[in-house]
């Protein structure tokens with residue numbers, strides 16, 4: 001098909017929204033390492049996990065052989081409220097950059113939570129409801145996950161308790177109010193409402209919190225309140241599974257026009273949007289059917305892939321969660337508060353960690369002001385005000401497109417535009433005022449985190 005026939009937006013029809021999630025692990029030769037019980041050092045059993053998580057989600061977490069898993073009808077119906085998400089050809093950006101590269105982005109910000117997180121929030125809330133639970137507890141960093149979960153819980157009539165990283169709670173009061181509007185109970189973390197919160201406050205008085213702290217608090221509340229389970233918005237295999245709708249839709253849209261990307265780029269906090277976006281492409285790569293260059297982009301202030309260690313570690317600061325083998329900066333690592341937005345988690349999805357370790361993908365770390373320069377450029381040219389997290393992917397997509405301008409290569413670039421930045425205007429204000437700074441942890445900072453890694457041979 002000739003070039004000029006490709007529209008600015010490639011939409012799928014409602015019938016083309018995926019009816020099955022794709023489980024990337026089924027095609028991996030080296031499976032992600034199992035979660036370990038921190039007490040015994042043995043793999044967590046379904047029974048042990050079901051004290052913390054909903055039963056059906058535990059099945060999904062442990063299933064690394066079933067390639068396709070049916071999306072229940074109720075979830076499909078919910079997806080129809082805001083999906084399919086558009087796949088956009090960034091003609092305006094290409095022209096402004098003067099690049100021969102062809103740039104596409106998959107935009108997941110078309111819902112009130114403003115991000116891709118709703119794709120997994122509705123699935124997790126659905127299985128909690130199906131199990132007859134009263135409610136769920138969770139943490140939220142920048143606030144998108146808490147918002148998405150609040151929306152899903154309101155829709156299904158579940159109670160929702162959110163522990164919100166204190167720095168975000170204070171910087172983003174409007175996020176908090178969106179969650180409360182959807183009926184969630186929101187507590188700044190660390191708090192004195194939990195034992196682990198009190199301990200963390202004693203050890204680090206005045207801390208602005210971290211995702212790891214908030215996870216510990218939310219887990220404690222779930223296991224001490226009957227009828228509650230804990231849900232997590234990223235990192236876990238089940239979350240990557242639900243997020244595969246992003247990649248499946250993107251691939252279906254590209255396939256309509258016979259387009260094969262050379263490069264797939266996404267930002268990586270805990271790895272859920274990236275894992276979802278790349279899923280069908282990585283599947284083809286693993287099965288030897290096609291090749292793609294896959295790039296994870298992380299902040300230089302929290303560089304799990306590029307400077308972390310591939311080791312078993314706790315997912316939370318309180319060290320009460322199972323151990324996961326992943327690229328990590330150590331569960332005691334608390335990224336600098338000056339970093340805007342999400343992508344502050346110390347670890348990474350075990351699935352993506354294994355794929356990175358095995359050489360199936362690359363990673364780049366980018367600095368905050370360079371990210372906001374890309375965000376501003378994108379907003380002015382493509383019209384969408386991007387989330388700071390998403391702008392990490394924009395930065396690298398623009399850099400790659402500019403490389404093509406030098407070499408004359410007509411590469412096709414696909415990147416994930418995970419959300420909008422309306423609640424990140426304090427960060428945009430700093431950028432506009434010229435007061436934004438870059439923070440890169442020193443080797444000594446990182447060594448402190450590594451020294452606290454649990455001693456496990458695996």
Ligand SMILES: *Cc1c(COP(=O)(O)O)cnc(C)c1O
Pocket residue numbers: 114115116117144145233234235267268269270271272273274342343387389390418419420
């Ligand atoms: C949460 C979030 C991310 C990072 O989380 P992943 O699990 O790595 O995808 C990226 N972009 C937006 C807009 C988010 O809300």
